[in-house]
Amino acid sequence: MAINLDKLVGFHQSALAIRTDRMEVIAGNLANANTPGYKAKDIDFNKAMKSAVRSSSGKPAASDSQMMRTHENHLSGSSSSVASNFDMQYRVPLQPDTGDGNTVEVQAERNRFLDNSLRYQASLTFVNGKIKGMKKALGSGGQ
Template sequence: MAINLDRLAGFHHNALKVRADKMEVIAGNLANANTPGYKARDIDFQSAMNSAMQSSQTTQAGPSSMVRTNDKHIAGSSAPRFDVQFRMPDQPDTGDGNTVDVQVERNAFLENGMRYEASLMLLNGKFSGMKKALSSGGQ
């Protein structure tokens, strides 16, 4: 019987990638909390996951390559599978045009981190179960 690792871990693997990308966007927001004119950004997790799941079903197992518009550009391994959107501000404009609310960003960072950890634990559980099944299968 063939083992399909994409079927075993595909969703959680994609969730980890999207959560890591979301963490980078939130960290960028926090880093630019005092930058005049900076607009807070976010990733819609649901649409990013839908896009990641569709692309994993339609592409081969190998990484997709980025399109380089200049020979001096560094080659990348894959293009982002999500659209970064601007976050709607919850606070009034402070006069400098910055829409980052530090408390909202910290809460989003913590929530995303906990969800990342949960996905990691679920993925680890799946692999532990598969390892246990493989080791006891010959007995």
């Protein structure tokens, strides 16, 4: 019987990739907290997971689109980033504009980064447990 690792950790692998992309977006928001006119962005995790599950099951996502190549030397336009598979969303600030047009709320972004990091760690711990369980099953089954 063949072991399918995608079935074992596929969902969590997608979750980890999306969480990684989201951490990059939030870190970019924090890095631009003092940039006039910068608009805070975010990734809708639920929407991204639905898109990832659809693409892993072979169903085309509503936002999937292919770029047409007009020359064989052109890049394909595909990206390994999960976040590039859907539109980035701009965050609506809770506090009034300070006058420079920047919508980054530093404390809220730090909280989102921390929450995302904890969820990333939980997914990583879950995947690690699955792999340890599989190794244990393979080790005891061969004796």
